[in-house]
């Protein structure tokens with residue numbers, strides 16, 4: 001009897017598990033092919049607006065995959081798969097190289113200078129070859145290292161904090177900027193934060209999304225901004241979608257905003273257009289504008 005029941009649940013459970021596993025395997029082999037072929041992957045770029053002058057001062061590069069069957073896939077669908085299968089190394093190389101070449105092409109076109117932010121996954125950051133790769137890509141592309149910004153999550157930096165400090169020093173010696181992504185959602189170890197040589201914190205969008213409705217989120221956002229400034233770090237707010245959120249962030253002294261309110265992630269051609277036309281956030285929406293006038 002007991003054996004029968006076990007068998008039953010085994011039969012019920014296995015097919016679902018294996019179909020999921022099969023789907024994963026298929027996607028993994030598709031990704032491998034996409035990386036070899038090089039035409040299905042694309043970087044989108046999302047504007048970052050400086051609240052001191054209302055101008056676009058940077059972009060974040062965000063990967064997309066034009067899958068021949070499944071359409072445009074967002075990174076949530078394939079980044080963890082890439083990490084687990086080891087494909088994150090070639091994928092990360094491709095992203096870094098594509099972003100640097102795009103940055104150089106904007107620079108060469110005489111467009112206003114912007115920084116190009118690139119996301120590094122935990123595994124990529126902790127690979128021994130990271131420094132060599134970054135240096136090689138910078139040299140091959142010819143992009144000014146000051147234009148490159150690397151985004152790391154707290155979990156990536158906390159795997160081996162002492163090693164992280166050493167790598168961050170080397171990156172910054174090259175002139176590269178470093179931002180802590182999704183700040184406030186990870187370990188937030190202040191002992192290390194004070195020792196990490198980074199340039200910026202990216203306030204996670206989970207604090208921004210309810211900013212106008214939830215006083216606790218406003219309190220956290222203000223505290224993060226104040227702390228960052230005391231530590232001589234800049235703050236980029238992620239996921240800014242409304243004028244109300246922008247107003248509260250500007251009043252709190254936030255340095256930079258990124259989000260649908262100022263622009264969605266877009267193909268390079270569209271970002272080029274935006275750079276040519278110029279973004280100009282009106283003075284009353286910038287930081288430090290006196291609302292008592």
Ligand code: C2E
Pocket residue numbers: 046061062063074075076079095119120121151181182205238239240241258259260261265
């Ligand atoms: P992230 O680095 O925190 O990127 C911000 C995410 O928020 C992006 O999602 C962006 O499209 C989205 N976003 C921006 N503004 C808004 C907004 O106003 N509202 C809302 N609801 N969302 C907004 P995306 O492009 O789907 O990327 C998700 C995550 O995938 C990224 O989070 C990053 O961790 C990872 N990722 C993206 N590109 C790469 C890459 O090239 N390499 C690696 N390793 N990871 C990447």
Ligand code: MG
Pocket residue numbers: 060119151181
């Ligand atoms: Mg990011």
Ligand code: MG
Pocket residue numbers: 181182202204205238
């Ligand atoms: Mg983020």
Ligand code: MG
Pocket residue numbers: 182
């Ligand atoms: Mg995120």
